[in-house]
Amino acid sequence: MRLDKFLQVSRLIKRRTNAKEACLAGRVQINGKTAKPGSEVKEGDRIDLTWGRKETRVEILQVPKRNIPAAQATTLYKTLTP
16 A cells, blocks of 8 residues: 555545655655655554654554544554654
8 A cells, every 4th residue: 555545544644635745745754764655555664754743653553455434543553652
C-alpha cells in the first residue's frame, strides 16, 4: 500500500492530500529515511511523522487491503512515542 494511502486509512492524517503534502515536505520518514508519497509500506516498518508541533513514531502491525472503519484504524499500528 502507498504511504499516503496508509496514513489516511490509519487516520494518522485525516486527508490523503495532506498526507501527500507532508511527504513532499520531508515530514515523513520510513525506517529513518525520508519517504515519498508513493513509497510502499509493509508490516514492521517504522514511520516517523512530524505534523505541526506533534511528532509521532509508529510501527506498522498490519497493512489493510482496503479502507476500514475508523474504530479499527488503531489496530493497524503501535505507537512508539512516549
